Amino acid sequence: MTEFDRRTLLKFGAAAVVGSALGPGITLFQAFARDGEKRGPSKIRWGLVIDANKCTADCTACTNACRTENNVPLFGDPRYDGHWIRKVTVTPKTEGAVGRSLPLLCNHCEQPPCQHVCPVAATFTRDDGIVMIDKHRCIGCRYCMIACPYKARTFVFKNTEKWTNPDVPKRGKGVVEKCTFCAHRIDKGQIPACVEACNKEGEKAMIFGNLNDPNSEIVQYIRANTPKGIREDLGLEPKVFYKGI
Amino acid sequence: MEKPRFSTIKGNSPGYYALVTLLGALALAGFASAWCMFSQGHHVTGMTNAIPWGFPIVMAIYLIGLSAGSLVLSALSSVFGKAEFKPFSRIAALLAALLLIGALMCIILDWGKPERILIPFYSMNPRSMFSLNGMLYSTYIGICFVYLWAMFNDKEKLVKLLGFVAVFWAVLVHSGTGAIFGFVGARELYHSPLLPPSFISAALSSGTALMIIVLYLTFRWTGRTLDEALLKKLGFYLAMFIAVVAYFVFIENVTRSYWPANYEVQKFLLLSANKYSLVFWLGMVGCGLVFPFLILINPATGKSIGWILAASALVIIGVLAERYVIVIPGQVLPMELFPGMTVTSEFQDGVVNDYSVSLTEALFGLGIAGFVFFLYVVALRFFELVPEKAVAAGEEGVK
Numbered sequence: 001m002t003e004f005d006r007r008t009l010l011k012f013g014a015a016a017v018v019g020s021a022l023g024p025g026i027t028l029f030q031a032f033a034r035d036g037e038k039r040g041p042s043k044i045r046w047g048l049v050i051d052a053n054k055c056t057a058d059c060t061a062c063t064n065a066c067r068t069e070n071n072v073p074l075f076g077d078p079r080y081d082g083h084w085i086r087k088v089t090v091t092p093k094t095e096g097a098v099g100r101s102l103p104l105l106c107n108h109c110e111q112p113p114c115q116h117v118c119p120v121a122a123t124f125t126r127d128d129g130i131v132m133i134d135k136h137r138c139i140g141c142r143y144c145m146i147a148c149p150y151k152a153r154t155f156v157f158k159n160t161e162k163w164t165n166p167d168v169p170k171r172g173k174g175v176v177e178k179c180t181f182c183a184h185r186i187d188k189g190q191i192p193a194c195v196e197a198c199n200k201e202g203e204k205a206m207i208f209g210n211l212n213d214p215n216s217e218i219v220q221y222i223r224a225n226t227p228k229g230i231r232e233d234l235g236l237e238p239k240v241f242y243k244g245i
Numbered sequence: 246m247e248k249p250r251f252s253t254i255k256g257n258s259p260g261y262y263a264l265v266t267l268l269g270a271l272a273l274a275g276f277a278s279a280w281c282m283f284s285q286g287h288h289v290t291g292m293t294n295a296i297p298w299g300f301p302i303v304m305a306i307y308l309i310g311l312s313a314g315s316l317v318l319s320a321l322s323s324v325f326g327k328a329e330f331k332p333f334s335r336i337a338a339l340l341a342a343l344l345l346i347g348a349l350m351c352i353i354l355d356w357g358k359p360e361r362i363l364i365p366f367y368s369m370n371p372r373s374m375f376s377l378n379g380m381l382y383s384t385y386i387g388i389c390f391v392y393l394w395a396m397f398n399d400k401e402k403l404v405k406l407l408g409f410v411a412v413f414w415a416v417l418v419h420s421g422t423g424a425i426f427g428f429v430g431a432r433e434l435y436h437s438p439l440l441p442p443s444f445i446s447a448a449l450s451s452g453t454a455l456m457i458i459v460l461y462l463t464f465r466w467t468g469r470t471l472d473e474a475l476l477k478k479l480g481f482y483l484a485m486f487i488a489v490v491a492y493f494v495f496i497e498n499v500t501r502s503y504w505p506a507n508y509e510v511q512k513f514l515l516l517s518a519n520k521y522s523l524v525f526w527l528g529m530v531g532c533g534l535v536f537p538f539l540i541l542i543n544p545a546t547g548k549s550i551g552w553i554l555a556a557s558a559l560v561i562i563g564v565l566a567e568r569y570v571i572v573i574p575g576q577v578l579p580m581e582l583f584p585g586m587t588v589t590s591e592f593q594d595g596v597v598n599d600y601s602v603s604l605t606e607a608l609f610g611l612g613i614a615g616f617v618f619f620l621y622v623v624a625l626r627f628f629e630l631v632p633e634k635a636v637a638a639g640e641e642g643v644k
Contacts, residue, residue, distance in 0.1 A: 078591065079293035088590035090583050104582070104590075113431060119375035120361075120368045139364055140357020142297035143375050149431035149580055151594065155297055155357065157288040173286040174357025230582055234430060245583070 044128040045239070046181055047211040048195070049218055049227050050102060052244035054205035057101035062206070063087060065197030069182060070168050073160045080157040084179040085194050090245065100245065103194065103206075106131065106152040106179035107229065107238030114144035114153065129211075129239060130181045138175040145176060149234055153178045181208075211239065249332040249632040254467045256626035261466075268619035275612010278605045279354040287357065289605045295598040296576045301355035304610035305348045307451070307568040308617070309382075309422050310444065312344035313415040314452010316389065318479075323408035329475060332635035335396055336463065337456055338411075339624060340617075342389035345418075347617035349382055351610065374428055378421040385411075385418050397629070419445045426571055433501075433510050434575035443493035450486035450533075451564035453479055454557035459621075461554060463631060470634035473550050478637070480553040483560065484541035490567075491534045513597070514574055521574045524566050533563020573600055 063085050066072060072082045084105060091099035108131045115123040115131060122137035123144055145153045156173045163170045167184050171177060182192035190196070191208045198206040209218030221227075222241060229238035230245075254261075281289055292299040319337030321330040353359050370376045388411050395403040420441035427440030457479050464471035502511040514525060537556035546552035579595050582588055588595035625631060 077288075078593065079295070080288050081294070081592075083294075083592045086590055086592045086594075088582070088588055088592075088594050091587045091589075093585060093587055099587075099589075104594075113429075116370075116372050117375065117429070118370055119373045119379060120364045121370040121373075121376075122368070137361075137364055137368055138358065139361045141352075141355075141375065142357070143373070143425075145294075145297040146435075146576070147429050147431055150582065151295075151580060151592065154294045155287065155292075157294075158286045176357075231584075 043210075043212055045211040046108070046128050046130055046186065047209065047218055047239040047241065048105075048181075048192075049207040049221055049225075049241045049243065051205045051207075051227075052100050052102040052242050054203040055100075055102050056203055057087075057089060057099070059101075059202050060087060061197040061200075061202035062103050062194035065193040066179075068164050069185075069193035070180070071160060071162065071164045071170065072177075073158075073162065075158060082154040082156065082177060084154075084177070102242060102245065104150065104152070104230075105194070105240060106181075107150055107236070107240045108179075108181060110237035110239065111235065113147040113149070113236060117143045117147040119143065126183070128186070130183050130186070131178075132180055132183060133176060133178065135169070135171065135175045135177070140174045140176065142176060149231055149236070150238075249635065251335060251629035251632050253627060253629055254625050254631060261622075261626075264466075265619065265622055268615045268622060271612050271615025272619050273612070274608050275610075275614075275616060278609040278612060279359075281605055282354070282609065283359060289603065291601045291603040291606060293598065293600075295593050296573070296600045298572055298576060299600065300602045300606035300610050301351050303565070303568045303572045304613065305351035305355070306422055306425075306444075306572070307565050308344045308348035308351060308614070309418065310448035310451050310564065310568070311455050312341045312348060312385075312452070313419045313445070313448040314450070315344060315456055316341035316411050316415045316452075317449060318453060318456050319392075320408040320412045323405045324412055329478075329635075329637045332632035333456065333460060333475075335393065335628075335630045336460065338389055338393050338396065339628075339630060340456075340459065340621060341411075341415075342386050342393070343617045343620050343624075345382060345386050345389070346620075347613045349386075350613050350616070354609070354613075374421060374425045378418070378425060381414070381418045381421050385414050388414055415448075416445060419448050426575070431580060432575045432578075433507065433581075434514070434578065435571075437497060439493055439497045440571070443490065443497065446486060446489040446493055447533075447564050447567055450483060450490050450560055453483045453486055454537075454560035454564075457483065457557040458554060458561070461550070463625070464635070467625070467631055469631055470636065472634075472636040474637040475635060476550060476553060477548060480541055480547060480556065483553075483557065484538055484547070487534055487538045487541070487560065491538070494530070494534070494567075510578060513578060514570075521570070521577065525570050525574075528566025529563055529570050531563070532559045533567050537563070576600070 066085045067074070070084055072084050074081050085103050087101055088104050089099045089101050091097055108129060110129070112123065112125065112131045115125060119141060120137055120139055122134045123131060124134065125131050140155070142155055145155065153176050155176050156171055159173050160171055185192060195206040195208040198204060207218045207221055209216040211219060213219060225243050227241035227243040228245065229241055232238065290299050315337045318330070319334045319341060321327040322334050353362055365376065365379050388407065392404070392407040392411050395407055423441035423444035426435045427437050429435040457476055460471065461476060498511070498515065501507045514521060516522065537559045540552050540556040541547045577598050577600055579597065582594065
């Protein structure tokens, strides 16, 4: 290789790298501009109250309904199964204490750390407060799973064979997924599948509603019973509240 | 001091071809593993829904550290006025760029959707440490190449300026990488303001250790003259860097161990008979800090090239262990959803998770490292990287 070739190669290499490096810097302004266009607070803030006193250990109406509604697969291997909502048993460490069963799902935090850390802004908050993932934008880096203190997010390790509900997009492996509060149902004026199942087949332990509406059942309930969010100390302002924990 | 004369290597010996073949084969194995992860899904790795980050991330931050360390060494002559290290500046700057390219490959090929490589360029989140780091990493590679270009064209003033920029950028890159973990409030073992500075110190120690070995082998195998006094000096720097890393490790763990709420976490990491404790004590503390430090400060061994090389090899292993300790144990421990309560579920809540590096991941990490050095060895043949001789001022070179 001659001296000229080498230098030209180096120059082109350097130019290419500088170009690719400056690229993101230029579009960064767009990202800021997009944020600036954000609309003001919406009249709707969806929230959920769960009465752990009513919820029973052997009932899985909510989790079953979620799997069917959202096509969340069970691979038969607990390491890779997706969980949008799961039942946990919480027992005080004192002697003879009785455990409580309750469902755990995405808390749709007002300050969602998953959204804060997402490098490509694939996680976003809808105007009604629902935290969602744009699965066409998610690169599958899994930083959000590291940042979520509720373990509400799961990664699609394998392709899903079954497709139970055509209203929910069939998902492929390689992206992160989580509870959407059944946004597709809410947009049709329905309530989340887990809440509906709990009301119909379960113990009627869940109340879903608009936290911004002072006359809604959920706000009335919160005023009367002061349910608490999980790990409220973390300051994330979760919108799923529990009574009796 | 006379100017070092750089030249390409002949690169036609059987040894050279054997090395290129070996590294190329390693790289191919790495790409095959990456293809396996991409086509099959991440269940071929040791990762699970409880441990979403595995060995590829460990490798990525490890290579980033090696890169930042190499770059600072490259700038020793131009920025810190250590003219005797000028012969190494080209090799170190090239390795810095190649190692960071390797790190980016580790990160991107570990994504569930690596084919979406362009998305981070147009869809950004300025609040995400990952997004910010993406910009820092890509500009860093650019700076390295411009810096190299300036050195190849003997633009002294530009080299000095870019040296400053590069060192500053290396500090940013490493603070940012530490912040990826340190800013996560959800996990006790991640959340620490000390992570950014301790990342920098471990970068310096591992980068120096790598340079000592690479320089020694490069000069020896190409038959160039390398003054041992220079390696001894680097060995001395290495001992200093190790001491700084040790300080950070000590402060971080003592601080965490002091507060009763962290007793369980610290007991798990430091005092349990599990592999994480083993990696912590034997890998990170033993190989990364204690053994090499003792070798380097002991006058009997610290002046021997053989021992300095051994200490460097230990540091290279030890810092890999340190990166493992940063990434893995913080995920293995269950998150405290209900402090003071026992939590059980069908989704491994409340249990200590298990993570083992799978063969695919091991080949992936090793293969990308092989690819980095494959590029380095090939570059030696085409670019004037290695000086005819490197001698300390006023001393005769020893072959």
